[in-house]
Amino acid sequence: MTGFLLAAGSALWLGVLTSISPCPLATNIAAISYIGRRVDSPRHVLLAGLLYTTGRVLAYVGLAFLLVSTALSAPGVSLFLQKYMHLLLGPTLVIIGMFLVGLIELQFGGGGVSDSVKQRIDRLGIWGALVLGILFAMAFCPTSAALFFGNVMASLSTGSTILLPLLYGIGTALPVIAFSVLIAAGSKKLGEAFNAVSKTERWARLGTGGVILLCGAWLTVQTLLQTN
Numbered sequence: 001m002t003g004f005l006l007a008a009g010s011a012l013w014l015g016v017l018t019s020i021s022p023c024p025l026a027t028n029i030a031a032i033s034y035i036g037r038r039v040d041s042p043r044h045v046l047l048a049g050l051l052y053t054t055g056r057v058l059a060y061v062g063l064a065f066l067l068v069s070t071a072l073s074a075p076g077v078s079l080f081l082q083k084y085m086h087l088l089l090g091p092t093l094v095i096i097g098m099f100l101v102g103l104i105e106l107q108f109g110g111g112g113v114s115d116s117v118k119q120r121i122d123r124l125g126i127w128g129a130l131v132l133g134i135l136f137a138m139a140f141c142p143t144s145a146a147l148f149f150g151n152v153m154a155s156l157s158t159g160s161t162i163l164l165p166l167l168y169g170i171g172t173a174l175p176v177i178a179f180s181v182l183i184a185a186g187s188k189k190l191g192e193a194f195n196a197v198s199k200t201e202r203w204a205r206l207g208t209g210g211v212i213l214l215c216g217a218w219l220t221v222q223t224l225l226q227t228n
Contacts, residue, residue, distance in 0.1 A: 007154050011164040014147045015060075015171020017208055020201040023141035028052075028176045029183070029194065031132050042184040048129040049180020055133020056176065057169035060148065063138075064165035068155040090223055092153055093216025099146035100209025137172075143205065150212065 018024060031052055098104045124131060140148065148168075155164040175197065182193060 004158060004160075007158050007160070007164060008167055011151050011154060011167040012171040013208070014151050015168040016174055017171075017201070017204055018144045018147045018168075019172040019175040020197050021141065021143045021147070021205065022198060022201065024136075024144050024172075025175070025179075025194070025197065025201070027136050027139070028056075029179055031129075031136055044126065046180055046184040048126055049177065049184065051126065051129035052133040053173045053176045053180070055130040055135075056137040057133075057173050059134045059137035060172055061165045061169040064148070064152055064155060064168060065161055067152050068165065069161045087223055089153065089157060090216050090219030090221075093150070093212050094220060095216075096146045096150045096153075097209045097211075097213025097216055099142060100205050101213060102206075102209075 019028065095104070120128075151164060151168040155161065158164065179193070
């Protein structure tokens with residue numbers, strides 16, 4: 001029970017950390033501002049933020065659920081995981097931790113959309129926020145991809161096909177909702193809040209990455225000792 005609660009808390013925290021990572025955070029604020037730029041009511045701007053957040057949550061939860069449920073339901077994959085999951089978990093966590101602390105760096109992902117897609121989103125009105133949330137969630141940056149895959153690995157190790165992906169999705173929603181409230185209120189503190197979150201994210205990411213790296217190294221060493 002304690003292990004599952006720890007996994008659940010980790011899933012929620014990884015979601016929050018994903019949302020405040022530089023690339024997702026910048027696209028979140030830009031997307032909410034873009035969707036809400038034509039409306040003259042803070043209520044509509046907040047609604048755009050909620051719809052955008054819902055789109056991101058649906059995308060993350062849906063993709064994680066698909067990956068986990070497919071892996072656990074396919075007989076060959078399920079048998080492989082049962083036999084070798086304990087061997088893969090440690091090295092995988094080490095790699096994820098190295099990404100988070102900056103020992104491994106990759107450049108990929110976008111976060112932008114083409115003009116034609118923007119025009120189609122404009123035609124959807126306020127509901128375009130939902131579509132934009134889904135699109136931006138799928139445009140993974142290196143850090144968000146590492147955090148997302150970390151949640152998928154936790155879901156595989158616990159056999160949770162719904163709860164952990166859902167908690168991860170909820171975690172990604174919390175900072176977005178907070179910033180959408182600031183945008184809707186026309187807060188002059190938005191820039192200060194953005195800078196504060198950016199500074200906090202760096203230390204939170206390094207701390208989380210360090211813990212994941214140490215846990216992965218410990219699991220790897222334990223596995224090697226048990227197999228020898």
